Amino acid sequence: MLTFLSPLFLIGLASAAIPLIIHLTRSRRTKKMQFSTTRFFTDQFLRSYRMSQVKELLLLLVRMALCALFAVALAKPLLQPPGRSLLFGQSRSVVLVIDNSASMGYSEGGVTLLDRARNAARQVLDSLEQGHTASVVLAARRAGVPEVVFPELTPDLGDVRQAIDRLTATHLGTDLSGAVAVARRLLQPSKADSREIYVFSDLQATGWEFDQEKRAVKDNTLLFLVRTAPESVRNAGVTAVQYGTARPMLGVPFAVRAAVRNDGDEPRTVTARLFIDGDKDPVGERKVETAANRWQIVRFHHTFAKGGWHSGKVTIDADNLAADNERYFAFEVQDSIRVLAVNGAPSAVPRTDELFFFRTALTVGPEGESPVRVDVVNAANFESAKLNEYPLVVWANVESLPAGAVEKLEQYVDAGGNLLVFLGDHVNPEFYNRTLTGPTRLHGGLLPARLDVVVGQAASLPANPAGNPSIRPAHSVGQAGSSPHDVAFVAAVDYDHPALATFEDPKFGNLSNVSFRAFYRLEPTEGATVLMRSSAGGTSGGSPLLVEKRFGQGRTMLFASTVDRDWTNFPVRPSYLPWVYRLTSYLAQERLARLPFFLTGSRVPIPFSAGEGLPQVTVKKPDGTAGRAVLGNDPASPLEFADTTEPGVYVITEQGRESSPRLFVANLDGDESRFEPLLTSQAEAKDVFEDDSRVAFVADASRVAEASIAARRGFGLWDALLFAALTTALLEPWLANRISMRHYGPPGTVPTQAERRTGRIGRRPAGARAQPASGAASETSFS
Structure with missing residues (x-):
């Protein structure tokens, strides 16, 4: 509906008659005279005269429109929204949703985004009158629901202003959708003529989590989305920290990986630093080059000299947003671990014992002390062992177990224990595949893979040993390793896995020089993850060497070869010791450390x-x-x-x-470093909020008061009308001069014979004058 804020100025529409009155009073009335010698010109000149009258009438209409447009613009015409009435004294209830999350601490020219939000909120408060009510909801993400400064709408606007003045940016994430929902509940009891919600925020897309039900506006509440985003983003932040294991081991290098994201429009180089246990001096420092709107991983390594709880942080150089320039971590360094190992091939000769290299690797520690204690039992005594005293059980070339021992082991792992299985020549693959895998077993079985055939030929076995018909000769495998008897080597490693992340840096152990004379071809089960692959024996990137799966609250791992030197040179490679330490530390960690x-x-x-x-x-x-x-x-x-x-x-x-x-x-939530907006225009706001006319997007926070008036009372048309009046004022003299030149010519010119015939004066070169036609009277007036 169209209405006017200053209808008195509509009287000015009468001024549109002024050009008409002038036109009528100044119209020439000539005396009609008939000349027999010029009668044949009459018809042609009458047509020309009528055309000039039409064009003069058009000029008259332009002049009248100019006066009318100016008068209507002064009356301030307004397009009112549906269901709104023009009540200047209408009662109002307002909820100010102010985003005080970490991203609102972004600073440009010494002014933060929260400062802009406060200034815009004050504009809304200034527009409220005595008797109007208001409240404030903070959009920072907290446990439970967003913080409500005033649980009920209050008429004390001074208190509301003081609450806004005291606001500071927090180190919390953003929950705009939750804050808007709380604001709607606050407004439900209100009987005010106008109920309004103002959201002052950078409108990050990550701050909105709504479904179709929450998105729809179901009442007459006006929702204003006031954007206070930065003009240009120049920010880098530490958005994540990962490390090799949840609990590092004493004396073993520990990997810390930090993700540094550049959310600016230009590449940046920042310095990342690693601090441990509150020390003022960093223990590591790296230069990080990041492309625009990309992230980069920076790696640190540190060795802890004592066990117990430790903490640290990764920081980068200061920039426009200080809140995301550091990220903390904490863990417990293991100074003692108990491991139960089941020996499937014991020997009185230490070097030929199945667990010799494994126990030696774990019992070597700084200054002769080891954080790991390995208790060894054979398969026959395993069922009587107290598994709940050990966070990790290791099988080494175990042939089989009684049914009762298998059920006990399943219960142990399901409750949070862990199992690491090494294969070998004593393994009975039929027992493993039937009892430790399959849909009839708990969680699909303990093992993360089924055992297929053995690729290669073990040095300690005959060509076709009895009881193990799956052994294959070496010539069936294409690629050889580091000796004529090797059939494969480590070809691929999942360096993103916590237990293997350290090996991405070769100085901490090079796994590529580990070769195999024999290994089982594994078929991973559903839900299993392949962590290492060989260079041969597989259909896609090599056969799996190390496979992991979750089993209830615990984990199981399966290695395709032996833990000793029977099938591989791994135990005599430098990488064996840290590899064993990493797997043991990863699997032996307590549940608390996995949080x-x-x-x-x-x-x-x-x-x-x-x-x-x-x-x-x-x-x-x-x-x-x-x-x-x-x-x-x-x-x-x-x-x-x-x-x-x-x-x-x-x-x-x-x-x-x-x-x-x-x-x-x-x-801090890493999404606070990202400034991608949910929407940037009114058209996008209609799309996001299902074309609801009660949602208004305000791109310029300094004009929120104008947007509020337009939404409550209507859309002001006076600016457009004034622009139209200016355009008309510029058009009128151009049109008048063009009509005069086309029909009357410049002063002192005499029309040519052709111009007399058509009644139109054409353009002539400068200085040119028309010649008078014979028999024509230049000063005769025809009618």
Whole structure:
């Protein structure tokens, strides 16, 4: 509906009659006279005269339109939205949703995005009058629901202004969709004529998580999306930290990998630094070159000299957004591990014993001490072993086990234990495939792969040993290894796996020089992951050498060859010792160490021993203050800690165990470094919110007050009308001069005979004059 804010100015429409009055009063009326000698010219000149009248009428209409446009523009015409009434004294209820997430701390010219949001929110407050109500909802992602500054709409606008002035950017992620949902609930009880929600944010796409039900606007609430995004992005951040194992081992180099992302429009070079245990000096430093809108991995290595809990962080150079320039981590360095090893081929001669190299590798430690203790049993005694005392069980060339031992092992791994299996010449593949794999077994069986045939020929076996018909001669395999008897070597390694990440750097162990005289061809089962492949024996990139799978709460790994030198030269290669350490450390880690990084604002479950009752747990926050873990809603983890708004290292202290604290870290959501917007125009807003006319996108936060008026009262047309009036004012003199030149010619010119015949004056070169036609009177007026 069209209405006018200043209808009194519509009186000015009468001014459109002024050009008409002038035209009528100045019209020439000539006396008609008939000349017999010129009568034959009359018809032609009448046609010319009528054409000139039409063009003069067009000029008159332009002049009248100019006056009318100017008068209507002064009356301020307004297109009102459907269902809205023009009430200047209408009551209003407003909820200001202000994004105070980490990305709003981005600074340009000393002004942060949050500063822009505050200034725009103040504009909305300034437009409110006495009796209007307002509230503030903060869009930073917290445990539970977004923070509501005023639980109910308040008429005390001064308090609302003070709350806005006190806002600072947090280290939390963004939850715009949740904040808008809370704002709608606040407005539901309101009886105001106009209910409005203003979202002041950089409108990151990652801050919106809504389905079709949440996206639809189901009431008459106006939603304003006020964008305060940076004009140009120049920011790099540490968005993730990964490391080789969840718990490194004492004296073994430990790999830390950090992902550095450049979200700017130009390539950047930054310096990444690794800090350990709060030291002021970094233990590692790397230059990182990143392309625009790309990320790069930087790697560090560190060796811990003592066990227990350690923490650290990776930092980069300061830039426009300080919140994402560092990322924390924490873990427990294992100073002692107990491993139960089942020896399938024991020997009185140490060097020929199946576990000789494995035990030697694990019992070699700094200064003669080892963090690993290996307890050995044979297959016959395995069923009586107390498996719950060991985080890891290792099979070495075990032929088979009784059915009761297999069920016991399944229960152990399902409850969180781990199993590492090495094959060999004593293995009974039929037992492995029937009892340890298959759909009838728990979780599809313990093994992550079925055993096919043995590729190659073991040096310690005859060509076709009895009881193992699957042995193949070496000539059936194409590519050889480092000796005439080798049939394959390590060809591919999954360096993204925590246990194998260190080997991407050859100085920590080169796996490519490990060769095999024989190995089992493996067929991975569903859900299994291949971690290493050989150079031969497979249909796609080589046969699997090392395969892993999840089994309940535990893990199982299967190595296709032997743990000793019978089928491979691996035990005498330098990479064998760190490889054994890595696998053992990875599989022996406790469940607590497998917890992922937590994001700031999230609820952190606090594990404890259920047999000892519910303990009193104190959590020391990064700023030095302390909080308490409280009862949560998850029966599996009754204790939780929710005050994780600050990034950094948190220390868990359990009453009665103050000397054995534990650590966890909270980090900023990596998506806060990304400034890709959800939408950038009104057209996109209609598309995202299903073409709802009650959603308004405001690209310029400084004009939010104007956008508010237009949405509540309508769209102002006066700017467009004033522009049309200016265009008409420029068109009128050009049109008038053109009509005059075409029909009357410049002063002092005499029409040619052709021009008299057509009634139109053409263009002539400068200085040219027309010649008078014979028998023509130049000053005669015809009618």
